Amino acid sequence: xxxxxxxxxxxxxxxxxxxxxxxxxxxxxxxxxxxxxxxxxxxxxxxxxxxxxxxxxxxxxxxxxxxxxxxxxxxxxxxxxxxxxxxxxxxxxxxxxxxxxxxxxxxxxxxxxxxxxxxxxxxxxxxxxxxxxxxxxxxxxxxxxxxxx
Numbered sequence: 001x002x003x004x005x006x007x008x009x010x011x012x013x014x015x016x017x018x019x020x021x022x023x024x025x026x027x028x029x030x031x032x033x034x035x036x037x038x039x040x041x042x043x044x045x046x047x048x049x050x051x052x053x054x055x056x057x058x059x060x061x062x063x064x065x066x067x068x069x070x071x072x073x074x075x076x077x078x079x080x081x082x083x084x085x086x087x088x089x090x091x092x093x094x095x096x097x098x099x100x101x102x103x104x105x106x107x108x109x110x111x112x113x114x115x116x117x118x119x120x121x122x123x124x125x126x127x128x129x130x131x132x133x134x135x136x137x138x139x140x141x142x143x144x145x146x147x148x149x
Contacts (some may be wrong), residue, residue: 007095007109008088010127011117018118020045023052023076027063030054030075041106043115044079050108050115052079057105085110086119096124 020043021030030042034056044052054075062078063070084098085108095107099121109117 004091004093005131006089006091007086007117007119010092010119010123011088011109014117014123016117018043018115020115021054021075022046023074023079025075026071027054027059027068027073027075027078028070031056031059031070040120041118042075043083043108043118044075045115049113050083050085050110052076052081053083053106053108054079055106083108087111088116092124092127095119099124 019033019037019039021033023044023046033042034040041053041055043050044054052075058078058080059070062068063073084102084104086095086098088109088111098107099105105121107119108115109119
């Protein structure tokens with residue numbers, strides 16, 4: 001399996017649109033956006049720069065379980081500010097390792113300081129499954145004598 005392939009290959013198949021939110025927005029607005037777009041995390045941008053990330057997990061642990069109001073709590077109060085990010089040149093294997101080591105499910109992808117994408121654990125799993133399926137198909141064709149004909 002070619003897990004050393006750079007994220008550029010994976011990002012190429014994803015929409016270039018990345019949903020984000022401002023730190024001053026309410027958690028309620030963030031949760032509405034997460035639900036509307038069927039996503040699990042939002043990069044938090046201030047003046048175009050990544051300053052944090054807010055996930056569904058942040059909401060449940062830092063708002064719902066603490067009895068706070070999502071309509072009165074700003075995203076800046078619950079977002080993670082120590083964001084683990086990657087570059088488009090990092091490999092799929094690097095991303096899997098970072099997600100495992102840091103116990104995160106989403107990695108913002110930065111080209112310098114510009115947010116160019118976000119990779120989820122689901123993206124990595126789907127990519128891995130499809131590359132394994134392609135490798136198996138190639139091996140089956142080779143074994144059957146049809147490879148390269």
